[in-house]
Each structure stands twice: as C-alpha cells, then as structure tokens.
Amino acid sequence: MCWGAHVGPGKTGNLDTIYLSFGQYKAPLFLLAVNPDTGEMRQFNGPLSLEMGSWGFTIDQENRIYLGSYYHAHLLRFDPLAYIEKLTFELLSSIFSRSMDLEYFVSLQNLG
16 A cells, blocks of 8 residues: 655656655555656665554655654654665654654754
8 A cells, every 4th residue: 555655866866756655464664766757666675574554754855755654653764865875764763653743753853
C-alpha cells in the first residue's frame, strides 16, 4: 500500500524523481524512487524488519525524506543525495510520539 508521494532529487540533484512510501504486511517498509522521464526505478528497503509502513512522510528544506514508522513509531530519515554512497536510512529516534506532528519535528531538526 502506498502511504505517500513526494518529488525529490534524483541522482543528479535535480528535482526529477518521485518518492513513494510503501507499507507491506509482514515485510519492512520501503521507498520506491521513480524518474518519470527515464522510467528508472529504485527500491530502498527500510532498516527495521518489524516496521511495516509509515504513517507520516515529509521532506525538509534539504530534500531529505522523513518517515514516521508503525508499529513502533521510529523516525527515519532518508537522504536521496547520500544514498549513492551509503544506501541506507538513518534512524533518528525510536521514541517518536504519534501525537507529535511529523512536520513540526522535522522543523526542530533543521534548527540545530
């Protein structure tokens, strides 16, 4: 099931890629990156095997993607410009509260 879609940077840094956040039963969440001009698709699997989806999905001013996962409310960050080097998500918090607005939390991350 697709939980959200945002435009973000592709391999060259241009905003030419659509990022789709997917959840699946008994499998980790993943992002699908699609370049509509070239048809190229890449899948980036989430780092936590028990997190089957994301209930929040936003992008900050640096075009990094933030996902709030379920069932255990982890906050993940994916940097499309860094994926070429490390091909991974960054786990920011394992105590993210569902009552906290995801975009507000991302704005706090950008202050420091």
